[in-house]
Amino acid sequence: MTRILPPSVPALNRAAELLRTGQVVALPTETVYGLAADATRAEAIAKIYEAKQRPLDNPLIVHVGRGAASVPELIARGYVADPGRSSHQLDSAQQLVGRFWPGPLTVVLPRGPALPPEVSAGMSTVGLRMPFSEVFLELLDRLPFPLAAPSANRANRISPTSATDVLDELGGRIPLILDGGPTTVGLESTVVQVDEDGGIHLLRPGGLALEAIERATGKAVGHPADRSARSLSPGRRAVHYAPGKPLILARSDEDPGPVLARSPVTEPTRLALLLMLERDCPPAWSSALRGAELTIRSLGDPGDGSMAARQLFAELRALDAGPYDAILAELPARTGGMWPAIADRLTRAAARSRDRAQ
Ligand code: TXA
Ligand code: MG
Numbered sequence: 001m002t003r004i005l006p007p008s009v010p011a012l013n014r015a016a017e018l019l020r021t022g023q024v025v026a027l028p029t030e031t032v033y034g035l036a037a038d039a040t041r042a043e044a045i046a047k048i049y050e051a052k053q054r055p056l057d058n059p060l061i062v063h064v065g066r067g068a069a070s071v072p073e074l075i076a077r078g079y080v081a082d083p084g085r086s087s088h089q090l091d092s093a094q095q096l097v098g099r100f101w102p103g104p105l106t107v108v109l110p111r112g113p114a115l116p117p118e119v120s121a122g123m124s125t126v127g128l129r130m131p132f133s134e135v136f137l138e139l140l141d142r143l144p145f146p147l148a149a150p151s152a153n154r155a156n157r158i159s160p161t162s163a164t165d166v167l168d169e170l171g172g173r174i175p176l177i178l179d180g181g182p183t184t185v186g187l188e189s190t191v192v193q194v195d196e197d198g199g200i201h202l203l204r205p206g207g208l209a210l211e212a213i214e215r216a217t218g219k220a221v222g223h224p225a226d227r228s229a230r231s232l233s234p235g236r237r238a239v240h241y242a243p244g245k246p247l248i249l250a251r252s253d254e255d256p257g258p259v260l261a262r263s264p265v266t267e268p269t270r271l272a273l274l275l276m277l278e279r280d281c282p283p284a285w286s287s288a289l290r291g292a293e294l295t296i297r298s299l300g301d302p303g304d305g306s307m308a309a310r311q312l313f314a315e316l317r318a319l320d321a322g323p324y325d326a327i328l329a330e331l332p333a334r335t336g337g338m339w340p341a342i343a344d345r346l347t348r349a350a351a352r353s354r355d356r357a358q
Contacts, residue, residue: 002170004163004177007135015178016142024048026152026166027139028180029063029131031104031188031207032159032313033166034149035174036063036139042118045148051173054155059120060148061106061127061189065140069130071097078114079128079146088198092217096192096200099216102132104189104207119148129189135180151188152177158241158320158349161186161313168317186310187341192221205341207309241313243320247350249331250285252278256328257288265326269293272319274329276301276308276342282330295324304337312342316349 005011007027015025022044024037035051037044039062049056062079071094074080083090089109096107111117111126120126131137140147151159153169160166163179170177190206192213200213201222210221246264250256252275260266271289273281275298281289297315301308319327329346332339 002167002172002174002177004167004179007138007178007180011176011178012135012139012142015139015176018175019044019139019143019147022047024051024174025139025176025178026163026170026174027133027135027149027178028163028183029133029136029149030183031131031185032161032183033152033163033177034063034131034136034147035152035166035170036147036149038143039063039119039146039148040114040116041145042116045116045118048148048150051170052150052153052155054150057121058150058155059123059125059127060150061129061191062115062119063136063140063147063149064128064130065143065146066102066130066137068146069097069101070094074109074128075112077146078112079126080112081110082112083110087196089194089196092198092200092219093194095217096194096213097130100208100213101130102137103130104132104185105129105213106189106191106204106206108191108193108203115146125193127191133180135178139178156242158243158313158316159188161310165314165317182310182314184310185306186312186314187338187345190341205344207338207341209304209337210340211336241316241345241349242352243316243327243349245320245324246326247316247346247352248326248328249346249350250328251333252282252330253284253333255288256285260288260328263326270324271295272297272322272324272327274315274319274327275299276305276330276332277334278330285328289328295319295322305332305334305339305342306337308332309338309342312345 106127106129152166161183185207190208191204193201271292299308
């Protein structure tokens with residue numbers, strides 16, 4: 001049985017006890033809900049992969065507490081490998097950690113001896129982050145080890161942003177969900193790799209805007225296309241965050257007719273529109289959608305995408321459960337802020353529908 005408890009002191013103590021005995025617990029971060037286990041024990045890590053049915057080649061993010069707020073401290077604790085000398089890599093990592101932790105930034109560095117290979121799917125690196133979530137930090141305060149935590153969804157499904165989402169995903173498979181309410185960022189952390197020369201490469205756009213990283217470090221962040229990001233971040237398959245219904249993407253100024261024609265539902269009768277910037281069915285869409293029964297959900301975000309990001313996964317989940325043949329979503333034609341992360345999640349959520357149609 002899976003219990004949902006508000007994060008009271010007794011519930012936090014119960015969660016800590018479960019984690020000390022090698023069990024898994026779901027809990028909120030500021031980005032999405034995570035499924036946590038002792039990051040230093042292979043048997044505990046295995047329980048995460050089992051509950052999520054996650055492919056074993058997809059590494060986990062290790063979440064550290066307030067005591068591990070600097071790179072020297074990460075090295076002292078054995079989370080990051082000790083190069084035995086100063087290095088551009090560690091200086092660059094310290095700039096990021098010092099400025100953005102706690103927060104939605106995961107930094108990939110050489111894995112230290114306190115963390116078993118299982119936590120990063122056998123890779124020599126590890127992704128680390130200090131979450132900005134009081135519940136998570138209070139739990140870490142009670143524990144002598146860091147917590148491995150992927151998003152608390154079954155593999156290849158939408159990440160959960162509330163305790164009930166987690167229950168939908170993992171109910172019956174995990175003992176406890178701490179309910180901290182809906183998450184505030186709404187999509188996963190930005191993942192960057194810090195190279196030996198101190199260069200920073202993006203592995204996944206997310207809850208921290210790239211401009212913020214570039215401003216703070218004075219460095220241009222390299223993009224995945226710059227080199228083989230697939231081998232760097234094996235979890236980044238095209239299909240991910242996928243709803244069960246066909247999800248079709250179009251820009252608001254383009255005719256969605258051709259994409260609809262290539263999609264699994266060529267003549268949708270009941271269509272849900274998920275709009276990011278627009279408030280109403282865009283004029284460029286109306287002729288292709290003539291005759292369809294439309295339900296319109298608008299995230300109506302005129303700004304940097306934070307508002308849309310916060311609601312995106314909850315809306316996708318709700319529309320996926322609704323009485324529609326397909327979802328047609330607006331691919332936002334904006335850069336900066338949360339927009340690249342939103343476009344990334346939408347594109348990957350739509351990948352399965354695209355593959356099916358091909
Ligand atoms: O916001 C988040 O990051 C959430 C919350 C729970 O913290 N966690 C999360 O974890 O999204 P997950 O497992 O769903 O996604 C982790 C991503 C994957 O794309 C994985 O491939 C990448 O981070 N990653 C983790 N460790 C890595 C490593 N050593 N090298 C490259 N990529 C890594
Ligand atoms: Mg995930």
